[in-house]
Amino acid sequence: MRDVVVIGGGLSGLAAAYELEKRGVPYTLIEVKSRLGGSIESVESNGFIFDSAPMCHAVDDPAFFEAYLAELGLKDAVFINNDGLLVFHRGTQVLIDALKAKITAPIMFRMAVSTLGMLDAERFAICMENGLLLDAKALIVAAPARYAERMFYTLVPEIAFRLLDYRYDNIVRVSLGYSHTNTLPLEYGHDTPIVDLRVARRMPKDSLTVQAALRIEEAEQPFDVVGELAALMGWGLNPAADHIARWNESDPIMWRQSDHVENMHRIQALLPMGVALIGSDYIPTNKPPHIDERIRQGLQAAQALVI
Numbered sequence: 172m173r174d175v176v177v178i179g180g181g182l183s184g185l186a187a188a189y190e191l192e193k194r195g196v197p198y199t200l201i202e203v204k205s206r207l208g209g210s211i212e213s214v215e216s217n218g219f220i221f222d223s224a225p226m227c228h229a230v231d232d233p234a235f236f237e238a239y240l241a242e243l244g245l246k247d248a249v250f251i252n253n254d255g256l257l258v259f260h261r262g263t264q265v266l267i268d269a270l271k272a273k274i275t276a277p278i279m280f281r282m283a284v285s286t287l288g289m290l291d292a293e294r295f296a297i298c299m300e301n302g303l304l305l306d307a308k309a310l311i312v313a314a315p316a317r318y319a320e321r322m323f324y325t326l327v328p329e330i331a332f333r334l335l336d337y338r339y340d341n342i343v344r345v346s347l348g349y350s351h352t353n354t355l356p357l358e359y360g361h362d363t364p365i366v367d368l369r370v371a372r373r374m375p376k377d378s379l380t381v382q383a384a385l386r387i388e389e390a391e392q393p394f395d396v397v398g399e400l401a402a403l404m405g406w407g408l409n410p411a412a413d414h415i416a417r418w419n420e421s422d423p424i425m426w427r428q429s430d431h432v433e434n435m436h437r438i439q440a441l442l443p444m445g446v447a448l449i450g451s452d453y454i455p456t457n458k459p460p461h462i463d464e465r466i467r468q469g470l471q472a473a474q475a476l477v478i
């Protein structure tokens with residue numbers, strides 16, 4: 172029997188796994204994709220580093236996050252941009268890579284957990300979509316609500332029910348790289364599809380990366396996002412590099428609901444002993460979750476299971 176199974180290899184699951192690692196607790200990490208990081212992914216194009224999802228991070232507790240980065244050897248990997256947000260010089264992926272490097276436990280890639288249950292009073296059952304069944308003394312579920320909902324259906328139906336209506340938006344992240352640092356107009360009207368716009372001066376030296384988030388319906392055909400966005404904003408039409416990442420049903424909007432905090436507290440109270448549910452979808456606040464809060468969640472879940 173495994174001691175702990177961590178489900179989901181995004182930032183929250185990796186933070187939990189690293190904490191278990193440090194405490195010498197045997198565990199197995201299960202990740203449905205062939206890569207770790209979840210919605211954190213950085214790519215390089217024509218010398219530019221682009222983040223497919225988050226590029227600029229708000230930090231709740233700078234002292235904690237600074238110490239955590241130092242522990243991972245990432246003290247000099249970040250800078251603060253003009254908006255006071257934290258940016259990784261070489262993309263947020265370096266944080267995932269540093270955590271991954273700390274993991275010595277087995278990682279089961281391309282394995283989708285479908286349902287969770289109890290085998291007896293002390294053992295949880297973890298069922299995979301391919302029919303494989305694992306058992307464990309404790310579980311850390313670090314998958315988004317849209318997947319966790321199905322997992323809890325047998326274990327705690329009320330949790331499944333409470334996650335059933337968890338809603339997300341479709342987001343297209345467009346990143347443009349310019350080989351100069353001219354100030355670009357950053358005002359945008361509410362009649363545009365842009366919901367978020369960020370700028371960072373990072374790789375390559377003396378260049379500018381602009382990242383916009385556009386809310387686009389899933390059914391909508393891809394259009395010339397780069398051209399239209401550049402034209403809309405009055406930017407140069409010829410960026411030196413561009414990157415488009417489409418995130419269907421993945422930008423959580425439930426934290427804006429007035430009952431979100433109460434619902435998350437209720438879910439935490441319903442969790443059986445030995446089960447933790449972590450990840451940015453479950454942070455009980457009505458503001459967008461900060462990067463260090465996801466890490467702290469993972470860390471605390473691992474600590475609680477060990478005590």
Ligand SMILES: Cc1cc2nc3c(=O)[nH]c(=O)nc-3n(C[C@H](O)[C@H](O)[C@H](O)COP(=O)(O)OP(=O)(O)OC[C@H]3O[C@@H](n4cnc5c(N)ncnc54)[C@H](O)[C@@H]3O)c2cc1C
Binds near residue numbers: 203209223282313421
């Ligand atoms: C488009 C977009 C833009 C964002 N922009 C920002 C931003 O500007 N600033 C910011 O701070 N944050 C931003 N975020 C949020 C941030 O990326 C996430 O909150 C954070 O990375 C979530 O980490 P997580 O570990 O909780 O979940 P995830 O990263 O979603 O990781 C969950 C993992 O679980 C795995 N999984 C799912 N189902 C199963 C299953 N059945 N079995 C096994 N594994 C499973 C997934 O494959 C994934 O690897 C953005 C997110 C998106 C999608």
